[in-house]
Amino acid sequence: MEKGLPAKMRQLALDADCPGGTMILENIHLHAIISKDTYFCTLSELMGGKLVPMMVTCGSKTAEGGELIWTLLQQTSSKEFPLLNERKFAESGFPDPPFIASCILKNKTWKLGRLFTCGLSGPICAALGWGLLYPEVCGGSPEES
Known part of the structure; x- marks a missing residue:
């Protein structure tokens, strides 16, 4: 890592x-929800004037934060933007803290954005x-958080 x-x-x-991220x-937008021990970030690509979610990356140091993340992931995964493996996601629970997790979202308009093609998604x-x-x-x- 750099x-x-x-x-x-x-x-x-x-x-x-903040509300606007x-x-x-x-064309890559970041929106974050941050507390002292938990974060939930959505990376979206600006396509045709609309922010299209590409990936969620999140983490927590506590079980309470893990529960919050689980709820937010379920809200983020929708019919329009389901998680890539919806069935496995539905069957699993959040990992034992501390953890970080990244979930790629799929949708009909999704293309490999610059974030993925330039190799930055993992390090970010x-x-x-x-x-x-x-x-x-x-x-x-x-x-500070």
Whole structure:
């Protein structure tokens, strides 16, 4: 992982923790819900003037946060944008904390966005996990969230 990426992604996520979220790359939008021990981020691609969800990345250090994430994942996975493996998702529960998880969404208009084709999706998800759940590794403090 690129040195400094967790701190950069932490700041981007903190900036995206608002009703409108923020653009992080051309046509790639990040929306975040962040608490002290849990985060839930949606990456969307701007297509035809509409934000189309591509991926959810989330994590928690607590069981309570895991329950919140599970609820948000079920709300995010809809008929329009189901998780790639809906049946396995429905049968599983959230992992034991601490955890980070990334879920790719599928839809009729989805194309491989720049985030995936340039190889950034994995490092971005890992960096978000470290930067938001363990800010001390990137020079931040847990009280900042």
